[in-house]
Amino acid sequence: MPKNERESRGRAKSPKGPQKSPAGRADSGSDSLAALGEFGLISELVKELGDAASDVLLPVGDDAALWDPKGQALATADALMEGVHFRVDWGGPEDLGFKAVSVNVSDVAAMGGRPDLALVVLGVKPETDPSWLRGLYRGMAEACRRYGMKVGGGDTFLSERIVISMTVLGTPSPSGSVKRAGARIGDTLFVTGTLGDAAAGLAYLKARQLEGRLKGKTRKASRGASSKLMATGLRRLLRPTARLDEGRAAASAGASAMIDISDGLAADALHLADASGVGIRLRGSSIPIGAGARAAEGLLGLAPERLALSGGEDYELLIAISPDRSEHIVSALEHTGTPLTAVGEVVPADQGCFLEAEGVRTALNEIGGFDHFRRG
């Protein structure tokens, strides 16, 4: 049973409390968040944890925590916050509830596990319509049914913005959990499904917000064929599905490393390479680009390849697997009906991580992806 302070305190003026080490101080020095970056900060914070950081089965920082009281269990947590991760006028609450579950299940999928239980911590605004919240939970329930899991508890509190913080607990693959750190030189890199659609959907919503300048353009487009393709982008942005069966199939097929593509293919490939201590070569011509991303070219003037490489929120899987097991994964994924595309291979670390397109090599860290603390 949680207990909140009175909300009224949050609105009081100029308190004179003990002020040992206040947050909220702007710091443009080398110790600022902008200088550290998200992953730098995490690394810093893990250091502060010292022996309180779990080393049970996996170090802090992987997609999900393995936890072994008797058997093994997977646990992962992700939050969606209004104004940061979503806007309430983007879509219905059902989609948002579905997405909140999917983004967590995606982390379980990326280890080859299956989800069992979700805990939901929900911050709501005083004026929130309960029917909107019911819709949110309907969407969660639908996702839970789809993924074969349950909601097992949580907490609610009053907030100035809607916050949905969720934890998902699950069971690892019987073949063992697939980590980011297992990629070996020579492994083939596969991607499930297609990339760039969610980023195209986001670009479409942003363009629509620039009413004056783009109103005519998007309206005209809404009567065209491209609007149908764009709908793919919106659907994938607002109601993504986790590649659960695909992750389990990849684990059974003997994948050596896996990560879900949430920050963009380039950024997540770098995460996998860093964890595994290897280099990565991606072939630009092989990257599977979604219909929504392709539509964004004509509709919004955006390069589909860029959306696919750095857009993020695809919730597809990037899988490293030994070439002699490629047949296994191809046949395992066939049962799911999800396309599987070889996009590159694992190379020695000294070759670095790069994209090869039309004979030109571009370092993956120049393509970029999403880092919360470096942007905004």
Place this chain on the structure above:
Amino acid sequence: MPKNERESRGRAKSPKGPQKSPAGRADSGSDSLAALGEFGLISELVKELGDAASDVLLPVGDDAALWDPKGQALATADALMEGVHFRVDWGGPEDLGFKAVSVNVSDVAAMGGRPDLALVVLGVKPETDPSWLRGLYRGMAEACRRYGMKVGGGDTFLSERIVISMTVLGTPSPSGSVKRAGARIGDTLFVTGTLGDAAAGLAYLKARQLEGRLKGKTRKASRGASSKLMATGLRRLLRPTARLDEGRAAASAGASAMIDISDGLAADALHLADASGVGIRLRGSSIPIGAGARAAEGLLGLAPERLALSGGEDYELLIAISPDRSEHIVSALEHTGTPLTAVGEVVPADQGCFLEAEGVRTALNEIGGFDHFRRG
């Protein structure tokens, strides 16, 4: 790997997105949050979950979710949000980190379990000083060491307010988990430690905010003996400890029901009575009032009994146990050094839930406690 939308979108004006069922609509009808209340809303939301609500071992709504993939595991989640649950100028980040762990461990303690792993979802402001965050994590680490647990992962994102959403996973008591629903007529009700101190600390901080009117009063008091007692209140508010050993001892001694006192003794006694389908009689003269709450009488003119009954955030335990096992629990708690006080007993449901003080009976629901959605 979570992925956030670009923060900039949260600041765009007047988007024309699909608006199926917007949140943010004021609703003063019977379906409003104010009309539903917190627990009414939870009940509504659980209905929406349908078969996605866990019925594995416990229904949604208890302190922690039991989860049984092979062995059994406990899972609980609670969030602390800036402006709602805390202010950064109230104290140091170490205390806040310690508190974030404690409020979750308290839920595990209330079932007689032990905590194993915490997942931390952290929302930070762009201008947050990394050293403040390090302090936060140091406090978490200290709490984890105290409670014998680890931090196993989580998520960070950029937010307009600091949010610390935590999940704690744990192992149930070998004697079985103690639920809210097990109280039987005739059981004695015990309370660990003392009550009202955190509420006194909160009242002190609020009074200090009303600079003009109360400055003189609190300054004068700060030179007096009462300020030392008041420090107890601040310490318990800002850095509460969970009654972990006490909860485990109570479970071993055969407690029939247990709940942590976070919303206030009156409110949490009602929760326990509701879940067990019984009535409750509390003896006003027996309630153990803390030194901070007593100090609040002279310093702030607040009734200590009221703080103890409805103040909340004590994180003590309310334990129901059969009278023939009272000796067991008394001797079990002696080892912890924490006072244990009999404050009443479980009565038939038709007698209701009430406080008896100086011959007068007051219904517990007239005393009240904390409900996020009814106040503010």
